[in-house]
Amino acid sequence: MKKVLAGVEFAAVFLLLILSGIVFLQVLLRNFFETGFVWNEELSRFLLLSIVLLAAPVVFYRDDHVRFDMLAVRFSGRFRKIQSLVSVLVVVAFYCVYIISHLMLMKNSGNVRSPSLNLPNSIFFSAGLIGAVLGVGAGLSRFFRILFFGGRK
Template structure:
């Protein structure tokens, strides 16, 4: 005879489900943009493989469009990675120490990210203006290259705005009780 088993109580997950931080502009914008870009990239690449397999020819425009889509996809993914705190960092430094130290390091690192993306925004705007003024065209399709380049300053500016929001949230977040009294500046 088998013994009746005791009811199993639900176990809390070791890693709790993460929730997105409260932001004014929904992160779903970048999420859906990434999904659409990745699907478009997969379809274009698949069609190019089929055409190459059956005709021994290739669509010349697929590489150009694919590079453009990958750049925008990377920038959209980077934007949500910063907001969700999934970006590359040295966790032994960022997540150790007192809450005050963690806040200071987070403010410093996010300020560096902000400076980089503001600089990238300004320089990429100059690039787009030069491509527009000198009427550069793409080698495969012959369309103006600023059509591709215009998205770099747009996405860099959006990451800058997201980073400003992160810095504001970090600066306004209250420290745990007793933290400020234990440490001296």
């Protein structure tokens, strides 16, 4: 799982570089040449969505999400372990619901195309499905790490 998520992290960084480049290009074209590309904003939206949805399982696996632990730090290690296990299961359940709803949505509107890039929704939102599947894997991996090793990385 670690190697797969490292590859996903690399892909997200690569997409971020592409996103930065096309946004910079669009800013230059609009400000200095009073023109721009129609497809640029749609591609930017697609890349930003893809980066977030692909990087979320990486952060989840590493346990690097922002958290509010005012109550958890006041309780024993056993309570914190149970709280961590429950929170991981809740996130995994969310990912599972997302996968089901994603598949239902794509069944009905997967062939609808985006306006300027002419991409079908099934491709446009594919990063969400990939991220959710990876999120389930990352969550299950974290669950068993917490259960058997106390959450050590």
